[in-house]
Amino acid sequence: MKRYAVIGQPVAHSLSPTIHKAFAEAAAITLDYQALAIDAADLAARLAALHGEGWAGFNVTLPHKQAVMALCQDLSDAARRAGAVNTLIPTPGGWHGDNTDGTGLVQDLARLGVTLAGRRVLVLGAGGAARGIIAPLLATRPASLTISNRNPWKPEALSEAFADLGTLTPRTHWALKGDAFDVVINATSAGHSGAMPPMPEGLFADGAVAYDLSYGKAHLPFAEWTTAQGARTVHDGLGMLVAQAAESFRLWHGVTPDAASVLALLRAD
Ligand SMILES: NC(=O)c1ccc[n+]([C@@H]2O[C@H](COP(=O)([O-])OP(=O)(O)OC[C@H]3O[C@@H](n4cnc5c(N)ncnc54)[C@H](OP(=O)(O)O)[C@@H]3O)[C@@H](O)[C@H]2O)c1
The missing domain is CATH 3.40.50.10860 (Leucine Dehydrogenase, chain A, domain 1)
Structure with missing residues (x-):
């Protein structure tokens, strides 16, 4: 066998x-x-x-x-x-x-009927999981792809590393203030310690969808925050794991x- x-x-x-x-x-x-x-x-x-x-x-x-x-x-x-x-x-x-992580995410978003092409996409976090999803996300041709992180240098480095595939806007979480997004993807591991990083208000455009790479208990802080911020729907990352x-x-x-x-x-x- x-x-x-x-x-x-x-x-x-x-x-x-x-x-x-x-x-x-x-x-x-x-x-x-x-x-x-x-x-x-x-x-x-x-x-x-x-x-x-x-x-x-x-x-x-x-x-x-x-x-x-x-x-x-x-x-x-x-x-x-x-x-x-x-x-x-x-x-x-x-x-x-x-x-297969990035393909798994994009396939799960497709299963959920979440369109990425032409949409303003925000990824929170710039660790290993974020790095793994950038190329597949850029391949879906979003209107824009923004990466924000607590440590400001990591998004800058990712933006340079992927420059040949498309434009990636690097931000700190607080520098997002005033921007709005159609799809917000949480690729931080903050949920494992039971909290969301402090974020500015108003990041969700009308009808925005939220997706969390985390699932189980670690998904709860992001679920609560996105619901309070007016996201239309929020999905956990169990579907990505299976995909x-x-x-x-x-x-x-x-x-x-x-x-x-x-x-x-x-x-x-
Ligand atoms: N569903 C799936 O199939 C799947 C696949 C892969 C990963 N994941 C999940 O994705 C998450 C990230 O994994 P990873 O491998 O990228 O981890 P990682 O390489 O350790 O990166 C962690 C990221 O989270 C940020 N972060 C951690 N604690 C934070 C806090 N308290 N406040 C603000 N930011 C914080 C870090 O920011 P700094 O850079 O500022 O430290 C970094 O951007 C994990 O929850 C993991 O379980 C799920």
Whole structure:
């Protein structure tokens, strides 16, 4: 039986095994999918050993998404642009690294009927997840793409790094005062500490949609803030999680799974 896993530390909480087993069952594919806890210090040696043991692929989660890049034999454009790898595919000589996070976000927004083309899009946060979604967001041809962050240098750096793909307006959160957006995407991890960063009022244009990469309890502060600020709808990032997994599944198996039905299963739990 082909063996797959999500690697990270900690990783026991990961929903990836549940998601991939559900995809496989629906596609009548037999596989084993585990969660493997690997310490950062052991990453290089473990990946080499796992390759030798014939594992068929890995998803990569925190804290290894950036570090694993240097251990790949080659990288997809998406991984290179994102500066991170979330999917590993074995090659005869090592690992091919890919990144499906940005595709997952854009696919989930499409599933929700959120149009990006011609819209004013704001991304809050400029960490690893924000970097991973910029190229796919620019490819949808928004009217504008603004990145705001607590640390002012990170959006500036992203704006330079992606200049060949389009214009990215760098801001601090407070410098957004007076601007309005049609789609507001939260890519900060602030919700994990139970709070929204302080933000100016009036960022939501009429009918604006809000999307949070976080889900579960970490989504609640953004949900409360966006609702109070008049967003028409707010979505959590569980759909993105399932959609990025679906794209990994497609890369491994050549089959596009039904992300929506697996998302419905997770929501019912
Ligand atoms: N749904 C999915 O499939 C999916 C996929 C990937 C990531 N995510 C989620 O996306 C979020 C971001 O992940 P990441 O990998 O980008 O993390 P990261 O690289 O650590 O970046 C964290 C970002 O959040 C900001 N931030 C953190 N705490 C803050 C606070 N108290 N106030 C203001 N800003 C704060 C940081 O700002 P500074 O630069 O100023 O520190 C930075 O921009 C996480 O919640 C993660 O779970 C979801």
